[in-house]
Amino acid sequence: MSEGEQDGRLLRGARSRQTVVRHAVDVASADGLDGLSFGRLATDLGISKAGIQTLFGTKENLQLAVIEGARELFAEAVLRPAADQPPGIARLTALIERWLDYAGKPLFPGGCFWAANLPVFDSKPGPVRDLLARQQQAWRDLLAGELRHIAEIDAESTAFQIDAVLTAANIALRLGDHAAADTARRTVERLLPERTAG
Amino acid sequence: MSEGEQDGRLLRGARSRQTVVRHAVDVASADGLDGLSFGRLATDLGISKAGIQTLFGTKENLQLAVIEGARELFAEAVLRPAADQPPGIARLTALIERWLDYAGKPLFPGGCFWAANLPVFDSKPGPVRDLLARQQQAWRDLLAGELRHIAEIDAESTAFQIDAVLTAANIALRLGDHAAADTARRTVERLLPERTAG
DNA sequence: GAACTAAACATACGGTCGTACGTATTTATT
DNA sequence: AATAAATACGTACGACCGTATGTTTAGTTC
Numbered sequence: 085m086s087e088g089e090q091d092g093r094l095l096r097g098a099r100s101r102q103t104v105v106r107h108a109v110d111v112a113s114a115d116g117l118d119g120l121s122f123g124r125l126a127t128d129l130g131i132s133k134a135g136i137q138t139l140f141g142t143k144e145n146l147q148l149a150v151i152e153g154a155r156e157l158f159a160e161a162v163l164r165p166a167a168d169q170p171p172g173i174a175r176l177t178a179l180i181e182r183w184l185d186y187a188g189k190p191l192f193p194g195g196c197f198w199a200a201n202l203p204v205f206d207s208k209p210g211p212v213r214d215l216l217a218r219q220q221q222a223w224r225d226l227l228a229g230e231l232r233h234i235a236e237i238d239a240e241s242t243a244f245q246i247d248a249v250l251t252a253a254n255i256a257l258r259l260g261d262h263a264a265a266d267t268a269r270r271t272v273e274r275l276l277p278e279r280t281a282g
Numbered sequence: 283m284s285e286g287e288q289d290g291r292l293l294r295g296a297r298s299r300q301t302v303v304r305h306a307v308d309v310a311s312a313d314g315l316d317g318l319s320f321g322r323l324a325t326d327l328g329i330s331k332a333g334i335q336t337l338f339g340t341k342e343n344l345q346l347a348v349i350e351g352a353r354e355l356f357a358e359a360v361l362r363p364a365a366d367q368p369p370g371i372a373r374l375t376a377l378i379e380r381w382l383d384y385a386g387k388p389l390f391p392g393g394c395f396w397a398a399n400l401p402v403f404d405s406k407p408g409p410v411r412d413l414l415a416r417q418q419q420a421w422r423d424l425l426a427g428e429l430r431h432i433a434e435i436d437a438e439s440t441a442f443q444i445d446a447v448l449t450a451a452n453i454a455l456r457l458g459d460h461a462a463a464d465t466a467r468r469t470v471e472r473l474l475p476e477r478t479a480g
Numbered sequence: 481g482a483a484c485t486a487a488a489c490a491t492a493c494g495g496t497c498g499t500a501c502g503t504a505t506t507t508a509t510t
Numbered sequence: 511a512a513t514a515a516a517t518a519c520g521t522a523c524g525a526c527c528g529t530a531t532g533t534t535t536a537g538t539t540c
Binding site: 481482484486487488489490491493495497498499500501502503504505507509 | 540
Binding site: 114116118119193194195199200201202203204206207213217220241244245247248249251252253255256258259267270271 | 314391397405415439442445450456457
C-alpha cells in the first residue's frame with residue numbers, strides 16, 4: 085500500500101523508470117540537472133531512495149535518462165503538431181508558435197529545458213553535455229531544414245537567429261515580461277521574406 | 283605564514299572580501315552560483331572556511347557579493363573601453379566587439395556570467411534573481427541607448443535582438459563552435475542600417 | 481510449485497554542505 | 511599601555527548527498 089503504485093500494480097521496470105523520469109524532468113527544468121537527487125525524487129514520489137538508485141545506477145545515468153525524457157515530451161508538444169503542416173514557411177511558423185506555447189505556459193515548470201541546462205553544462209565536458217548539445221543541434225537543423233524551402237534566405241544563419249530570439253524570449257518570459265512572446269513573434273517575422281499573399 | 287596573505291600582510295576586511303570574491307566569480311561562472319560553497323573557496327584559497335563565513339555571513343550574501351563583483355569586472359572589460367567612442371554606432375560596435383572578446387577568451391572561465399546564471403535563477407524568486415535581472419536589463423538599456431542615436435531603427439527591439447544573438451554566440455563558443463563570434467558579428471551587422479561610408 | 485530473475489527496499493559509509501558558537505589574533509582607539 | 515572592535519580560526523551540529531552491500535518481495539519460467 086505504498087505510494088509507488090500505478091493502476092493498482094506495483095511499479096516495475098520500465099514503468100517505474102517512466103514515472104520517475106517524468107517527475108524528474110519537472111524538477112530538472114526548475115532546479116537544473118544538478119538539482120536532481122535520488123533522495124529528493126524518492127521523497128517526492130513516496131518511494132525508496134535505494135529503489136530509484138536500483139533503476140538508474142548512478143546520478144549521471146539518471147540525468148541522461150531525464151534528458152531523453154525531456155526530448156520526448158518536447159517532440160510531443162512541439163514537433164509532432166507541426167508535422168501536419170506542409171514543409172517550408174507553414175511548418176516553420178507552426179514550430180515557432182508551438183515553441184512559444186511550450187515556453188509560455190510551461191510544459192516544464194522551469195521553462196525551456198535546454199535553455200535552463202545547456203548554459204550550466206556547456207563548460208563541463210562529459211556525456212551529459214554531449215547529449216544536450218546534440219539535441220540542441222538537432223533542433224537548429226530542423227529549423228534550417230524548413231528554411232531551405234524558402235528562397236533568398238541563408239538557412240543556417242537564420243536558424244541560428246531564430247533560435248537565439250526564442251531562447252531570449254524564454255528567459256524574458258520567466259522574468260515576468262509578458263510581452264516577450266509577441267516581441268519574439270514580430271522579430272521572427274522580420275527575419276523572413278515579405279509574406280506572400282494568403 | 284598561512285596562505286591567506288597578500289603583500290606580506292594578513293588579509294583583512296575589504297581586502298579579504300575582494301580576494302574571495304574575485305576567485306568566487308571564476309568559480310560561479312564555471313559551476314554556477316549554486317556551485318559556490320564556503321568550504322570550496324576556503325580550500326582553493328588556503329584559508330579557513332569559518333573566516334569566509336565571517337566575511338559574508340550567509341551563502342546568499344556571498345552570491346550577491348559575487349554578482350556585484352562580476353559586474354565590476356564586466357564593466358572594466360566591456361563598458362569602459364567602449365566609453366571612449368562617440369555615442370551611436372561607433373560605441374555600439376565597440377561594445378559588441380568587446381563583448382565577443384569577453385565571451386571568447388574568457389575573462390570568466392565559464393563564459394558570460396549572466397548567460398550562465400540567469401537561466402538557473404529565473405525561476406527562483408529572491409534577491410539573487412532580482413539582482414541578476416536588474417543587471418541584464420541595464421545592459422539591454424545601454425544597447426538601446428546607443429541604438430537611439432541611429433535613425434530608422436526600433437531601439438528596444440533591436441537591442442533585444444542583439445542581446446539574443448550575443449547570448450547564443452556565447453553558448454555556441456562554449457560548445458566548440460569557433461565560428462560563432464563571426465556569425466554573431468555578421469548577424470548584428472545585418473540588423474543595423476546600411477553602413478554609411480567610412 | 482520450485483527455481484530463478486528482476487525489482488524494491490533497508491541500512492550504512494564517508495563526504496560536503498550551511499550555519500552556529502566560542503576563541504585567538506590583529507588593528508584601531510583611547 | 512589598556513581597551514574595544516573587527517577579523518580570522520577551530521570546532522561542532524544536523525542535513526543531505528552519492529554510492530555500496532545485503533535482504534526481502536514480486537514476477538517469470540520451467
